Amino acid sequence: MGAVRLKIACVAMLMAGVATAASARDLTVVSFGGSLQDAIRAAFITPFVDGGGAKVIEDTYDGALSKITAQVETGATKWDVIDVESNQLLQGCQEGAFEQLDHSKLGDLSKVLPAAKDFSPCGVGFLTGAQVLVYDKAKLADGPKTWADFWDVKKFPGKRGLKFGPKNTLEAALMADGVPAADVYEVLSAEGGVDRAFKKLDEIKSDIVWWKLGAESIQQLASGETVMATAYNGRVVAANRDENRQFEMAWDAGSIYFLDYFAILSGSEKKEDAEKFIAYAIGAEGQREFPSHIGYGPTNLAAFEGMDAKVSAELPTEERLASSVFRDDKYWLDHNDELTQRFNVWAAQ
Amino acid sequence: MALERALATGPSASRERAAFRLPRIGRSQFAAAGLLAPAVFATIVCLVIPLVMFLVRGVSNSEIVTALPTTIQSLQNWDGQNLPPDETFARLAEDLSVARTSGKLGELGRRMNIMVPGFRTLVMKTGTQMQTVPAEPRTALIEIDKRWGEPEVWQLLRQESGRWTDSYFLASIDLKRTPGGDIVQVSPDQKIFVGLFVRTFAISISVTVICLLIGYPAAYVLASASPKWVGLLLLLVLLPFWTSTLVRSTAWIVLLQNEGLINRTLRALGIIDGSLPLFANRFAVLVAMTHVLLPYMIMPIYAAMKAVPADQMRAAGSLGATPPRAFRRVYLPQTHAGVAAGSLLVFILALGYYVTPAIVGGPGDQMISYFIALFTNESLNWGLASALGTLLLLATTLFYVVFSRFGRSGAGAH
Numbered sequence: 001m002g003a004v005r006l007k008i009a010c011v012a013m014l015m016a017g018v019a020t021a022a023s024a025r026d027l028t029v030v031s032f033g034g035s036l037q038d039a040i041r042a043a044f045i046t047p048f049v050d051g052g053g054a055k056v057i058e059d060t061y062d063g064a065l066s067k068i069t070a071q072v073e074t075g076a077t078k079w080d081v082i083d084v085e086s087n088q089l090l091q092g093c094q095e096g097a098f099e100q101l102d103h104s105k106l107g108d109l110s111k112v113l114p115a116a117k118d119f120s121p122c123g124v125g126f127l128t129g130a131q132v133l134v135y136d137k138a139k140l141a142d143g144p145k146t147w148a149d150f151w152d153v154k155k156f157p158g159k160r161g162l163k164f165g166p167k168n169t170l171e172a173a174l175m176a177d178g179v180p181a182a183d184v185y186e187v188l189s190a191e192g193g194v195d196r197a198f199k200k201l202d203e204i205k206s207d208i209v210w211w212k213l214g215a216e217s218i219q220q221l222a223s224g225e226t227v228m229a230t231a232y233n234g235r236v237v238a239a240n241r242d243e244n245r246q247f248e249m250a251w252d253a254g255s256i257y258f259l260d261y262f263a264i265l266s267g268s269e270k271k272e273d274a275e276k277f278i279a280y281a282i283g284a285e286g287q288r289e290f291p292s293h294i295g296y297g298p299t300n301l302a303a304f305e306g307m308d309a310k311v312s313a314e315l316p317t318e319e320r321l322a323s324s325v326f327r328d329d330k331y332w333l334d335h336n337d338e339l340t341q342r343f344n345v346w347a348a349q
Numbered sequence: 350m351a352l353e354r355a356l357a358t359g360p361s362a363s364r365e366r367a368a369f370r371l372p373r374i375g376r377s378q379f380a381a382a383g384l385l386a387p388a389v390f391a392t393i394v395c396l397v398i399p400l401v402m403f404l405v406r407g408v409s410n411s412e413i414v415t416a417l418p419t420t421i422q423s424l425q426n427w428d429g430q431n432l433p434p435d436e437t438f439a440r441l442a443e444d445l446s447v448a449r450t451s452g453k454l455g456e457l458g459r460r461m462n463i464m465v466p467g468f469r470t471l472v473m474k475t476g477t478q479m480q481t482v483p484a485e486p487r488t489a490l491i492e493i494d495k496r497w498g499e500p501e502v503w504q505l506l507r508q509e510s511g512r513w514t515d516s517y518f519l520a521s522i523d524l525k526r527t528p529g530g531d532i533v534q535v536s537p538d539q540k541i542f543v544g545l546f547v548r549t550f551a552i553s554i555s556v557t558v559i560c561l562l563i564g565y566p567a568a569y570v571l572a573s574a575s576p577k578w579v580g581l582l583l584l585l586v587l588l589p590f591w592t593s594t595l596v597r598s599t600a601w602i603v604l605l606q607n608e609g610l611i612n613r614t615l616r617a618l619g620i621i622d623g624s625l626p627l628f629a630n631r632f633a634v635l636v637a638m639t640h641v642l643l644p645y646m647i648m649p650i651y652a653a654m655k656a657v658p659a660d661q662m663r664a665a666g667s668l669g670a671t672p673p674r675a676f677r678r679v680y681l682p683q684t685h686a687g688v689a690a691g692s693l694l695v696f697i698l699a700l701g702y703y704v705t706p707a708i709v710g711g712p713g714d715q716m717i718s719y720f721i722a723l724f725t726n727e728s729l730n731w732g733l734a735s736a737l738g739t740l741l742l743l744a745t746t747l748f749y750v751v752f753s754r755f756g757r758s759g760a761g762a763h
Contacts, residue, residue, distance in 0.1 A: 066729060069729065096455065209629070210712060223608040225607055334462055334467045334469050335466050338539070342539055344541055344712065
């Protein structure tokens with residue numbers, strides 16, 4: 001009996017030890033992996049930790065909101081700071097998956113884009129990315145300048161690459177139909193707006209090559225599969241730099257830009273450290289360092305002061321953003337399911 | 350002796366087996382049950398219970414019932430004509446105000462958006478302004494958003510006020526209820542799921558047949574290979590298992606595109622002029638899925654073939670059968686079980702695939718699991734995901750029942 005009791009006591013102590021070790025975890029920052037996570041590590045995490053901030057461990061995920069809500073619902077939160085896209089931020093905030101941020105704890109936000117700090121009370125934007133009109137200057141010396149050119153198969157014969165799905169594609173179609181960037185969502189949500197966009201897409205339907213993964217649109221341009229395409233600006237910059245490509249981005253056509261946000265998981269036990277990390281990430285120093293690692297732009301305009309001109313030439317600057325459409329994820333949150341079904345029916349015909 | 354009888358195949362063996370009696374339940378049986386208990390328990394807790402919970406989601410309407418309890422009650426007394434009385438508007442304002450503080454507003458918005466796209470914003474906009482219940486609820490609500498002044502909105506709300514709903518299952522077969530309560534087809538530009546199911550089964554059956562046509566001869570070579578070569582051949586069959594499916598699927602992009610390796614080689618050799626359309630179509634989907642699923646067909650057939658005694662074909666020949674007849678009457682029936690097992694495995698796996706068709710296929714090659722994943726991961730529309738998944742599960746179970754009968758009847762036919 002004594003031996004059994006001793007064994008039980010040992011096991012209980014071991015389990016208690018394991019439990020306490022598990023709860024004393026480090027600040028966990030989560031993003032999408034790959035070059036984006038490398039850039040976050042180089043520009044934010046490493047300087048933050050070196051500068052005396054809390055110890056940080058990383059994790060990756062694929063962006064599925066279900067992974068976040070599952071943790072919050074079961075109470076077993078193991079993540080703290082998460083890199084979320086705008087639609088997940090909106091939906092997660094509405095459903096209580098994220099903490100409300102206290103802007104007073106995040107440092108000087110005076111030069112931060114309104115789209116970054118006012119979009120949602122649960123997150124702060126730390127990078128601007130855009131889907132731009134891209135073509136290979138090596139193959140097309142005089143390339144397309146507007147979305148109308150993208151739709152002009154006589155002037156620029158060849159296949160076009162577009163992202164498979166209603167998001168970004170319907171906006172591009174409306175801009176090709178003459179809608180100014182500022183009015184795109186007004187027209188899209190009005191009566192007949194969606195029909196107009198699909199009708200415009202019908203005009204070049206047989207010349208479209210659909211891409212699904214970000215790397216695909218670049219690969220199609222590089223191999224000559226498409227003569228022009230929409231692509232994420234960060235990937236275009238990476239392809240030009242790492243593979244010696246001459247991809248040209250037609251910023252004047254008007255891009256569709258979006259932000260990535262940092263949010264804090266609801267119920268996180270590292271909330272204070274998480275706020276300090278986010279404050280560093282949107283501070284001028286972190287924001288200035290970030291674009292040199294990946295071609296996305298800063299959300300804190302103070303970062304442009306003192307930035308290498310070669311780097312800032314490739315970024316979504318204030319002027320370029322002014323002529324672009326800010327992807328309205330409130331609209332997409334309402335209509336994504338319905339329009340994805342409609343898009344699939346249309347595309348399969 | 351008992352073991353040999355249990356493992357024997359053939360007609361007399363089944364008769365003997367029928368006469369074989371189990372020993373009386375003894376202590377060894379209890380010990381065996383005890384060893385099995387943790388596995389059974391784990392299966393029930395980790396598989397059966399979550400599965401049942403998930404299936405229940407397909408008919409559950411809990412979001413509306415928990416967020417708008419008094420509104421629902423008040424709507425039961427409404428006759429459905431024009432707009433409900435002022436009292437109902439007041440109940441709605443109260444319920445939304447409570448939902449706002451209890452954090453249930455987002456969930457309600459998501460649920461109502463499934464009913465009508467755009468209702469998420471309606472709920473959020475109205476709910477966030479309900480700090481206090483207004484004095485004139487009807488005018489206040491309609492002022493916030495004029496949709497509250499439309500009878501259809503209230504009729505839909507009354508329709509969906511039960512604890513259970515059939516809207517998800519109706520949606521999964523492209524049907525919906527009008528505000529009046531009739532079941533109608535959804536508009537043609539939204540009709541997608543029935544076609545998707547048909548397409549999913551068509552692709553899965555095609556892949557199964559192709560895997561069978563390639564896998565059976567491959568398994569035969571494997572089963573009759575000399576011991577010197579078996580090791581290497583098995584390695585070749587199993588090697589794809591050790592690479593990620595995503596990597597293998599993306600590799601096909603490089604091979605099959607218009608400017609991919611195959612087309613470029615054919616052009617360089619002068620065999621073709623332009624490009625063969627090998628990518629973003631059904632051909633690519635079938636090729637890539639067969640590539641991934643072939644080992645699952647080969648291994649069960651190989652196992653069945655190994656169990657066939659090597660001298661039976663020779664014996665059939667000595668009795669006067671030509672090789673094709675011997676194959677048909679002696680060899681083939683004994684591999685039925687392996688064929689059935691391999692086909693069932695490949696078919697069920699193919700039903701659930703969506704990454705491979707999404708990467709290499711065109712817009713006309715999306716499979717149903719793509720949408721199940723979309724509703725589960727992105728839109729959190731677990732009701733529709735569950736309904737679609739339940740239909741898939743039912744169809745799969747049906748196929749399993751049919752296939753397993755085929756397998757059994759094949760083995761005992763002679």
